Amino acid sequence: VIDTCARLYIVLLLAAAACTSACTSVEPWQRGNLAKPQMTDTDPLQTSAREHVYRSREGLAGGASAQGGGCGCY
């Protein structure tokens, strides 16, 4: 468990380190692609419906957010 966590950490820290040099070059007018609908959640209502299913069917899905959702214990 700790191993997996640590590995994740390292990967992300490397990514973060890599970005500090790379991302400084992205000017506001160069962010057109980042603003495309493809880069966001295209169907947030479906996402919330899916997450509701995962939350009520899986032991640890849904993470740790209090967004209601009810018992789901059927």
Place this chain on the structure above:
Amino acid sequence: VRTCDLLLKSRHPQLPDKKPLVRLVEDAIGALQSALLRSRAARAKRSVAIASSGASAPLRALTLAAMALPGMAYAAETEDAQIQYGHYSEGGRNYWPGPKGTVQQPDPLRVDSLQLGLGVRLTDRNKLALHFAQDTWSGATPILSAPEAFLTVSGASAYPASDSRVNRALVPYGVGPTGTRVPQPTVWNVMTAASAETRRQADATFTHEWDNAALSIGGGFSNEPDFRSYFGQASGRWDFNRKLTSVNAGASYTSSNVDANLGAPVDWIDYGKYANALSGPSVVGSVQNGGVVQHFVGTRSEWAANLGLTQVLGRNTTASLGFAYAHSAGFLENPYKLVLLAFADPNTPPFLFNGLLQTRLFSVAESRPDTRNQWTVSTKLSHYLDFVDAAVHAKLDYAQDDWGIRAGTAELDWSQGFGRGWLLTPRVRYYTQSSADFYQPYFIWAQRAPVNASGKLNFDRVPAQYYSSDYRLAGYGAVSAGMSLTKRFARGIDVQAGFEYYEQSGRFKYGGGGVDTFADFHSWLFNVGLALDLTQSSPVPDEMREYHADVQPDEHAGHGQHDDHASHAGMLAPAGVMSAHMMDKPGDLMVGYRFMVSHQSGRMLHGSDPAGDDAIAAYGCGAIQCTFAPSTMAMHMHMLDLMYAVSSNINVMAMLQLSDMEMTMRPLPGTIGGGGGAHDHSAHPSHNTGGVGDTSVSALLKLFSTSTHEVHAGLGVSIPTGAVNEKMSNGDFMDYGMQLGSGTWDLLPSLTYTGFYRRLFWGAQASGTYRLQSNNQSGYALGDVVQSTAWGGLQLAQWLAGTVRAIYTRQGAIRGQYNGPQTIVSPADVPANYGGRYWDVGIGLSAALPGRAGNRIGFEWLQPVRDDVNGYQLERNGTAWLNLNFVF
């Protein structure tokens, strides 16, 4: 200045001698002053206008308060609205069919859900988001799991036995086809059917935005018959590093109350561990309809916090990392799950059962720790691929808790653009988890059963403190795949549709060692939705004149109409009138949402007179004695209205419905219903149904129109998309009033007149529902309906209108009857007790919303004044309508 003067003088000799620039400046200042004076005068004039309309300000405030829509201030600039319908259904649950295959196949679980959202910008930097969700579910779910050797059959249902055998290696031995004991270790689910239940959730989030940050607070509640929770959250976001980096953090709290109705006590389930517990979850009994009903009650609280970082990595790439922690405490058990505890007596004399051990079995409520701590790490990488106009999103999450569960999730989305607003996103997801420390399909110990003197299980001496057989805590994996299709139309309208197939199995567990195949199942999720960008519903130039009318109070009486046609008066019609107005401008699209709630309770009527219980019992159910009478009936209906102006004379409409109903019954004194808990209904104090209702499509044709009067006719067809085979858990039809649709193709004609004079407007409508078939698939047809209504209204202010109206409705009795099993216990089960003649009066208000002239919110209350019912029926309390329309 002097230098400039010289320069100017030299270049423009025609300028007057003395200090030309100074003069120019003086002139400019003078012009500015006079402009200021003029604007001050104008402001004074405007303040007169405001003062004169100020008389209605308290009324306006009161009305908005009465509409119970906080934040829906008149000045609010609505931003977006969403509506989505979803359908979830499950299959593939392995249930034990019994040795002769006699166990009834359980109905699979299905859920119909509705989500509504509205985002409102209160001021430039303040936003309010309102959200409503509703799920109605029904069907069967596993209640416990046990090896075949430990199961027995009674009628069409499987139960755990109270006694069985195992060998010395604790392998279960059951009675085989030949009557001898054989190994039967295969684990099966025992399913339990539940009648429909509806959950509703409402929440609101308020957000304040700065240039580089945002703070939001929100809260809401979720309510279902057995579970009620309240939640609140606060979160913030801070952008820095020229908005290339943002940090977000949040905290939330949820408080829940569990009150699970376990029905009448049955002797094979032992709730002894929780029976009248002094602290923590408790099973308590209450007397209901003359019988004892058990409730599992308790409270639960949950704290959660999260911290996240999102980073732009390049012009095509973003990444995010998040951490979350949650702490739950209290009633963490699933109140509907049982666990089979088996005790194999190692001292069983070998000669008694051929060397097998006598095994006592107890079905008990599950037991979990009172607290749970959960940690989650989530990562996401999004990358845009220029050459294919697609984005790929990869998500990887890891979570673990102190119950022993470790879970990983991987998801890959490919979001492909196709131009013209089309977007297709296929998706795959994999989830895996290890089992909780205290999960087992069933528990078995090689020891004598720890029972007390009365033969009941002594829970203090059970060798495990925590035990659960809820499949959610087992070790398994889940694979799912699906897609979402979005089409963005002009005018900011998005139509979305999607599905996902999901399969959960012990075989899919990462690293192997998952739960046996009995726990496998699969599910389908379908969803369709509509998202509206309300800023696109903005006024067209010729409608702007209405807004300028504000500063000329003298001219504005009745002004709201004279820009438009008489159809404008129809727009102000009460919220409960369907097809009341037509749109004039070809190509206009109206998207409307209606909500209706109606309630019946109190007296039973026979004709228009109150009926006594004796008369209901004797005559309410025909030749049979009625044993129950309805005591309340509630109906909620959500409707999506779509209307399109083909031309100024022809509009087409479609309406989709989602409804749910709840009925409670009371036993009639002096009958077996009132005599005790023997009857099935005693454990079912309420009946519920819910799901998709009938769908209608119709056309409106303008017959006559002047500047002040309009007549239009409508003809529609109702398509029987609503179910008419809603049944109780025992397979009997529910009463006719609980069905979700008519089951027949129906014709919907209507004729509407509207008119106005200055601030007054009025209208009348005759409409009908004619069943085109003499019976539906369940063997009956609802009665035809004729309704006539007339209303009058007054524009109380430029933006607000009030209405009063009268309604007369006549509906025939049900023809035919159910063609399947039905137990007649109450008047609602008898076709003759439907329909009648009904008189109502309505009072309504409607207010203009920003944007196009047709953007309105309306509310109407319908008060019954007289009922003349067919047969025996429950009196009506009233109906409320809420109507929200946007024109694009």
